[in-house]
Amino acid sequence: MSCSCFGSSRVQKKPTSPHRELEGYSLDNIRKFSYKDLRIATYNFDRSTKIGRGGFGVVYKDGSQVAVKALCAESKQGDREFLTEINTISNVRHQNLVELIGCCIEGTHRILVYEFLENNSLDHALLGKKSHTIELDWKRRSKICIGTARGLAYLHEELEPHIVHRDIKASNILLGEGFIPKIGDFGLAKLFPDSITHISTKLAGTTGYLAPEYVLGGQLTLKADVYSFGVLILEIVSGRSSSISSWGTTQKVLLERAWELYEEGKLLELVDPDLKTYPEEEVLKYIKVAFFCTQATANRRPMMSQVVDMLSRNIRLNEKELTPPGFFQESNDNKKVSEASTSRQISSYPTTITQVTPR
Incomplete structure (x- = not known):
C-alpha cells in the first residue's frame, strides 16, 4: 500500500457514506473515507510526492492540509474491532499529539487521515x-x-x-x-x-x-x-x-x-x-x-x-x-x-x- 497528503476541498467537504460492510457502525469524532476518494485526491498515490516512510506505512505530501497514511502492516483484527480502536484514538486530544481526522477500511486497505503539519518532522x-x-x-x-x-x-x-x-x-x-x-x-x-x-x-x-x-x-x-x-x-x-x-x-x-x-x-x-x-x-x-x-x-x-x-x-x-x-x-x-x-x-x-x- 501507499499513502499521501491531500488538501482538495471536494474531498474534505464531500460527505462519505459508510462502507457497506460497516453500515450502522458509528464513529464519534472521525470520518470514514472511501478508497476511491483518497486515491483521486492523492493523484493515485503519486511517487513524486513521497516525503517519508516508517515502520507502519509510507507518507506523501502534495502541499495540502491533511496527510494520508496507508498502513503497510497486516492487522489480525476484524473491521469492527479495528474501528473501535481507531475511535478510541480519535478521541485523544492534546496539543502535542498529531490529530487523527479519518480513516478508510475497504478490503485489505487500512488508511488513516491525519492533520498536516507545515514544518515537517x-x-x-x-x-x-x-x-x-x-x-x-x-x-x-x-x-x-x-x-x-x-x-x-x-x-x-x-x-x-x-x-x-x-x-x-x-x-x-x-x-x-x-x-x-x-x-x-x-x-x-x-x-x-x-x-x-x-x-x-x-x-x-x-x-x-x-x-x-x-x-x-x-x-x-x-x-x-x-x-x-x-x-x-x-x-x-x-x-x-x-x-x-x-x-x-x-x-x-x-x-x-x-x-x-x-x-x-x-x-x-x-x-x-x-x-x-x-x-x-x-x-x-x-x-x-x-x-x-x-x-x-x-x-x-x-x-x-x-x-x-x-x-x-x-x-x-x-x-x-x-x-x-x-x-x-x-x-x-x-x-x-x-x-x-x-x-x-x-x-x-x-x-x-x-x-x-x-x-
Whole structure:
C-alpha cells in the first residue's frame, strides 16, 4: 500500500457514506473515507510526492492540509474491532499529539487521515541537509523537548488505558505552527499489537533509540519510551543522529559518546556547533535529564511527568543518583547491551531524583 497528503476541498467537504460492510457502525469524532476518494485526491498515490516512510506505512505530501497514511502492516483484527480502536484514538486530544481526522477500511486497505503539519518532522529540521533545514535556535529546541515530554506524559499517565508509543524518534516528532512539537503514530502500536515488532525500521536506523531491556528481553513498558526520549534530547542538543557514527577515530552511538564527555567534564563539546549562543547551565541540565532517562536499569528512569518538571522548572538535579546509562551495541557476529561502565545498580527508582530542590 501507499499513502499521501491531500488538501482538495471536494474531498474534505464531500460527505462519505459508510462502507457497506460497516453500515450502522458509528464513529464519534472521525470520518470514514472511501478508497476511491483518497486515491483521486492523492493523484493515485503519486511517487513524486513521497516525503517519508516508517515502520507502519509510507507518507506523501502534495502541499495540502491533511496527510494520508496507508498502513503497510497486516492487522489480525476484524473491521469492527479495528474501528473501535481507531475511535478510541480519535478521541485523544492534546496539543502535542498529531490529530487523527479519518480513516478508510475497504478490503485489505487500512488508511488513516491525519492533520498536516507545515514544518515537517524534527528529523528533517534537525538532521536533514543543512541547505534545506529550518534554523533551530535553543529556544525552539527547548520548546520541542518540553512539548514532546508533555505529549508522552499524557499518553503514559493521563490516558486510560495508557499508551506505550514504542517508536519515539526524531522522524515521529512533527513540527506545527510556531514549532509546536506533535507526536505522530502514537496509536499505531495499539492498532497492531500482534503483527508489529518492536523494531519498526532496519535496526541500523533506530539502534540508538532502543532500550536495553527491550532489545534483549522484549520488555515493553512505559520506561522504554522514556529511554527513547532521553536519546531524543541528546539528538536535539547535539544535532547528531542517535545511531553509530564517527567521533574522531572511533565509532560510537550518541549516548555512549555523551556519557564519555560527562565523565571527562566536557559535556559542552556535545552541543551542536550550529547553536551559536545558548544558556550553558540549561543545556547541561537537559543533557543530564537525558542520562536519567537512559539509565541502564529501567526502574531507575523517571516517569514522563517527572521529566517535564525536570526540564521546565528551575530545579537542581541530584546527580549523586545518576548511574551509567545502558546502550545497545552491535559487533561483527552478535548483539549485546553495554553500559558506560562495568558497574550496575539494581534498585528501585530513587525518590530523591524527582523530589528536587528549587534553586
